[in-house]
Amino acid sequence: MNPKDRFLSACKRKKVDRPPVWLMRQAGRYLPEYRLLRARHSFLEICKTPELACEATLQPLQRFEMDAAILFSDILIVPEAMGQKLSFDENKGPLLTPVLKSPADLAGLKKTDPAAAFNFVYDAISLLKKKLPKDVPLIGFAGGPWTLASYMTGDKLDEWLKKYPEDLIKLLDILADVVAEYLHRQQMAGCDVIQIFDTWSGELSKNDFKKLVQPNLKKIISKSRVDAPFIVYSRKCSHIMGELADTGADVISIDPRTKMEAAIKTVGDNVAIQGNIDPKVLLKTPGVVKEEVSRLLSKIQNRPGHIINSGHGVLPTTPVECVAAFVEAVHAFSYSNK
Ligand code: CP3
Numbered sequence: 468m469n470p471k472d473r474f475l476s477a478c479k480r481k482k483v484d485r486p487p488v489w490l491m492r493q494a495g496r497y498l499p500e501y502r503l504l505r506a507r508h509s510f511l512e513i514c515k516t517p518e519l520a521c522e523a524t525l526q527p528l529q530r531f532e533m534d535a536a537i538l539f540s541d542i543l544i545v546p547e548a549m550g551q552k553l554s555f556d557e558n559k560g561p562l563l564t565p566v567l568k569s570p571a572d573l574a575g576l577k578k579t580d581p582a583a584a585f586n587f588v589y590d591a592i593s594l595l596k597k598k599l600p601k602d603v604p605l606i607g608f609a610g611g612p613w614t615l616a617s618y619m620t621g622d623k624l625d626e627w628l629k630k631y632p633e634d635l636i637k638l639l640d641i642l643a644d645v646v647a648e649y650l651h652r653q654q655m656a657g658c659d660v661i662q663i664f665d666t667w668s669g670e671l672s673k674n675d676f677k678k679l680v681q682p683n684l685k686k687i688i689s690k691s692r693v694d695a696p697f698i699v700y701s702r703k704c705s706h707i708m709g710e711l712a713d714t715g716a717d718v719i720s721i722d723p724r725t726k727m728e729a730a731i732k733t734v735g736d737n738v739a740i741q742g743n744i745d746p747k748v749l750l751k752t753p754g755v756v757k758e759e760v761s762r763l764l765s766k767i768q769n770r771p772g773h774i775i776n777s778g779h780g781v782l783p784t785t786p787v788e789c790v791a792a793f794v795e796a797v798h799a800f801s802y803s804n805k
Contacts, residue, residue, distance in 0.1 A: 727742070
């Protein structure tokens, strides 16, 4: 089976020879060749220059037999296009300024037309489609509205929810419209699969998730879908598995704390599951990595509809040999009833 057939079939819970494998942040600072690229260019310069984004996307595929490439970009490109300045602080992570402090600040956001604002992304996708082997699928992505709003307000969504719930819903709706159009255009440019990173939505109670997140995820998926399968990721998602499965997503990407057996039980045969090796395991030794992958594979047994991945991004100090061991361990597995 080629990687594209394997990946697309797994998303649809069809039989495959073995589960496909890739990693969140598979292009990044753990790779010496990425660090070399970063010595010459800033992170945003790489994101915004199609040739450089293309080079970074391809780097992990030149080393490992991943079953998918993921476009090199960032979820915060969207708020940046809406007028906030994006910078990265060594200790605090990404910062968007000026922070949205109150509803009055919403007026300062630019009306963003995804057809024009993200041409560099669509150009990178077109270029990647030329450079990638035809049988390797390309994953496009965007942040979910809740996660984007969390960064845009400087992690003050609890306060917004208490003080300005209606304005918060307005902001989430605006973001959902931009993200839907953006993801539609990524598919038109050539992406074969889409992942929505709604990292911080798992912090919400089930009820708040149903009220504030689920309707927008449903809207984004139904409005933007061309024919790509959709993967939805939320960190700390064990209590909202059923709600995530009910967004129209084909695949739920689970974090390391969510128990695979419980996740399978909750979603039944409705959706595929992606995950969920702890990135900290990849800091250990190739032997430990292989054991952990075997343990994970034994939990999924012969259930179709699994993509092997980390539960969140690969850490910058990860040894390259451990990533190689991770990929090899999945390659060595074979469904017994294929
Ligand atoms: O997975 C990939 O290889 C594709 C590229 C990708 C990046 N960010 C590159 C990146 C993807 C899919 C993302 C998604 C993203 N970005 C998320 C959702 C997933 C998650 O981790 O929860 C979030 C919350 C962001 C926002 C963001 N961007 C953070 C929190 C950081 C800092 C963390 C860090 O590792 O430094 C970034 C910067 C960033 N995005 C880097 C990369 C490779 C590091 C930048 C550098 O080279 O210095």
